[in-house]
Amino acid sequence: MPVPRIVSRRAAAQVHAALADTRVVLVSGARQAGKSTLVRIVAGDQRAERRDLDRTQDRAAALADPIGFVDSPDLMVIDEIQRDPGLLLAIKAAVDDDPRPGRFLLTGSSRLFGMAAAPDALPGRMETIELWPFSQGELDGEPDGFIDALFAVGPDLRHESRVTRADYAARIVRGGLPEATTREDPRRRQRFFDAYVQALIDRDVRQLSDIQHKGEMRKLVRLLAARSATIIATNSLESALGLSRPTIARYLQALEEIFLVKRIPGWSRNLGTRATAASKLVFVDSGIAANELATDARALLRPGAPFGPLLESFVLSELSRQLTWSEQLVDLSHYRDQGRYEVDAVLENRSGHVVGIEVKAASTVGPDDFRGLRRLADRLGDDFIAGIVLYTGTSTLPFGDRLRAIPVSALWQVPAPAEG
Structure with missing residues (x-):
């Protein structure tokens, strides 16, 4: 059963659709299920800033200045948002100030709002798309x-x-x-x-x-x-x-x-x-x-x-x-x-x-x-x-x-x- 290196994901169409009418889109699923690859492909044809909270320097910057960390006129992609769930408050402030759709594309390897540290910050502002391992x-x-x-x-x-x-x-x-x-x-x-x-x-x-x-x-x-x-x-x-x-x-x-x-x-x-x-x-x-x-x-x-x-x-x-x-x-x-x-x-x-x-x-x-x-x-x-x-x-x-x-x-x- 040969497996191609790049596998087309059915969730890609859902992410594109959500970005067209929703301010914040979260792709959640198991670690190494392909979330980062998916969002990189989806965001590949547009201007975007990228952050990865698995990287020590990115996480330190987010903790030091959350408002500045999410300040961007373009789409911002943030991987592993569960590493700093408090950042959601800064995202909420950003999308309330500028409610254009497609502001943030997040990934997370934990069910974000099941986490004790995650504030209930984004009701009505975020759509969650679940990404499983390959079907x-x-x-x-x-x-x-x-x-x-x-x-x-x-x-x-x-x-x-x-x-x-x-x-x-x-x-x-x-x-x-x-x-x-x-x-x-x-x-x-x-x-x-x-x-x-x-x-x-x-x-x-x-x-x-x-x-x-x-x-x-x-x-x-x-x-x-x-x-x-x-x-x-x-x-x-x-x-x-x-x-x-x-x-x-x-x-x-x-x-x-x-x-x-x-x-x-x-x-x-x-x-x-x-x-x-x-x-x-x-x-x-x-x-x-x-x-x-x-x-x-x-x-x-x-x-x-x-x-x-x-x-x-x-x-x-x-x-x-x-x-x-x-x-x-x-x-x-x-x-x-x-x-x-x-x-x-x-x-x-x-x-x-x-x-x-x-x-x-x-x-x-x-x-x-x-x-x-x-x-x-x-x-x-x-x-x-x-x-x-x-x-x-x-x-x-x-x-x-x-x-x-x-x-x-x-x-x-x-x-x-x-x-x-």
Whole structure:
């Protein structure tokens, strides 16, 4: 799977659009996800001043004279704004004095307003665009239109695939962080992932939260990888780590703030049965999760390997990426009720229409794999558009009214309706 050096990012169009009508645009996402490259490309065709708060001299200047630091008649690009969140007050003053759109283009590797030090300075003045690691479609030059296609054509969606189980395993362990995608040697990729996670804990996590047990934080990341795509029970982590529940909750929040993990909330509508509100947890990058489990592509295919949970986490992360650019405004959640009916992903648009998605690592599918999807279909009636089992086989197969088995590669190979 060769990866080009320069990968076109779908978020670029969103950043251009936001700069045309918004005073401050923030591109937020994981470290080394390509934020600086994206804003450099977006700002490349116009006059702009650039600052980087990861550089000691730039950060010192910002702290010494914040008003002067942001004073510019042209677009100002500031990387890693979370390194000095107090600078937002100076930006607020600048854009209130001169409210032209496209004044500031910021990047941040933490969810800015989750930080205790970040003042709530820019309501109504800033648009945030989330940048994930590369999607499979960005890496392959494919359309990434699965969500829009599902809501447009529902069970009429068809897809045939040549992607093998071995290829899915290779994609999972590679992940989408730009640096990792260029490393063909698994040992070199492992070194990158190990250093990446350690650096996040040593610097970014400690900036966000009072971390007194760095070794336990590292252990927590490994435990979360082993429980990827599951509902996380804090009490089980408490016994495994020897930390209090409030401490674990704070650590989990910090890992989410730095875009290492993402929580998928429980979904419920008044369906006549009680549903869990607990969140599922997935890694933003599947390569990190696989590395934390010390597994490679070949090992993933062996009996007993965590292929299923990692594939589900991979799918949920790809869906999350796609939600940042899909035309449909959709919320992603999961479903589980007391009757043990489960659906891995529930996509609901603003009109209340729902698509349910199950993920199966097998290359064959049977009626039992649709158990949770049938429950949703029965309860939702006409609001239920389709129930999809994404599997590692090659063909689209019908399994009843609005129920289909579709190859996982449809996620990135199916075009949105306007592109078809």
